[in-house]
Amino acid sequence: MSWKVTAHAPRPVVEGALLLHEDAFDWDPEIVIAGSEIAEDKPEDWVLEAWLPRKPRKADLAAIAALFVDGAPELATEKLPDADWVTLSQQDVVPIRAGRFHVHTPEYPALDEPGVIDFTVPASQAFGTGQHATTAGCLAMLDAMKQRGTVVRNGLDVGTGTGLLAFAALSLWPRMLATASDIDTVCVPVVEDNAQANGIALGGRAGQLAMTVADGLDHPLIAARGPYDLVIANILAGPLIALAPDFARALVPGGSLVLAGLLTTQERAVRSACQRHGLRLAARLVNGDWSILWLRRRAVR
Template sequence: MSWKISAHAPRAVVEAALLAHEDALDWDHDIVIAGSEIAEDRPDDWVLEAWLGRRPRKADKAAVARLFAGASPEFAPELTVEELPDADWVTLSQQEVAPIRTGRFHVHTPDFPADDTPGTVDFAIPASQAFGTGQHETTAGCLAMLDAMKRRGTLVRNALDVGTGTGLLAFAALALWPRAHATASDIDAVCAPVVEDNAARNGVALGGGAGELVMTVAPGLDHPLIAARGPYDLVIANILAGPLVALAPDFARALVPGGSLVLAGLLTTQERAVRTACRREGLRLAARLVNGDWSILWLRQRRPAR
């Protein structure tokens, strides 16, 4: 059986709690968090939901409650706990998401039909334990940025997708630059079989050659395979602002001179810190876009990495 902890609060309070979750370095990743509006006609009434594959312990409920520590007392929500039918609780948190269209890309779960319009790149990505079905503003923003880079004439021969999740952004890079070598990595081992299944579903070849994808499990860029397959002329990292800042030197070293770095997972309020860290490493902004509250950055390596 699985369980869910719910907390109803105004939108601003739930959004603040989601930010607190991102900053919680000791968060138990067996607890999956999501926030959403209750109904379309009640846009300011939101609910934060936390899914667990076990009966919530006192410490679990306390961890969720701490996300609201900054809320005014009158808005601090009460937590409700309910037992759910036996199901894949992580997948349930991502089901019934509508397809998206961004640039030339159409991304949908298998519950929806493909878009066979000429010029459309269609991906079917099932809801799964890995992040990145395309509906989140950061993933959709990365797809739009990659599409814009292609239209501006960017050439990619060797690409790396850090924190790949479902593999979607690596697939997109290969769709845009079909003769490139591609590497995908994630710190979470559950992503490896997810990427392999999604590659088979979407006709993406696995292997080390041109037009093929290699998947590995690694923290950041710290893996012999990632080092051996570099340097890269495209690195994509849709993770979180803190790791983006910490990894800026590694990104710079992994890129060829003139190479491109696409960063996402940072709020617009966190953009300055990320750009400052990258600027110290010789990475300069080529373009940015904002999708909702999130910034997506395209930076270029202007000088040889140290």
């Protein structure tokens, strides 16, 4: 049995609710949240949708309503036909192009074009199909770094979700020693399945991906495999600021840090935190309301 809760609101309101949801450490993992615009000709009219495997309880509705800090819009509930409720939450995800990358769900074909790197990522409980502007922006930034001659021998993807950004880095630097981590244990089987589907070898050697569960960079495996030429973190502005000293310590002099998950309005605070620890901006791009930053650790002179 699957149920859906729907709330209509202006784009900034829904985006704010999504940010609060990502910061809610006690969120019920059985409630999957997504937000999107209603129609292309009305880009400011958005809808927040929540999928549940049960009829919503008062506590469920209260948790969803609490995501709207200035008062929740009307919440509509409906029973859905029997189906995979997680897949329903992402079934409308269309393929994207970001740099040389093409990311799509299994319902769409791969692109038969020279130079295209294709990844198939099904709908799952872990975020990261590439549809989100921050993930697409990270893919484009990694591609730009490769084109500018960046060399990566040892890389780390923090908050990996589906593993997509780690896969992308491995495709660009196929002999790198690759590590991926996430705070959520549900990501481990997701990454393993996606790695198999995309021909990514799992393991601890060069050209393989090692996956672990960790809070930020606090894990013996992450410490033992460092320092890194490249660290990727597509999470949230608050954790990015808090982790700035850890990022700096984890990087070799001259190493690269790719940050995403921050709104353009949060960029100054994130950059200031990184600058205090010797991380300097190399490039930035903006995708919608989101900033993607490439920073480098100051080289030893």
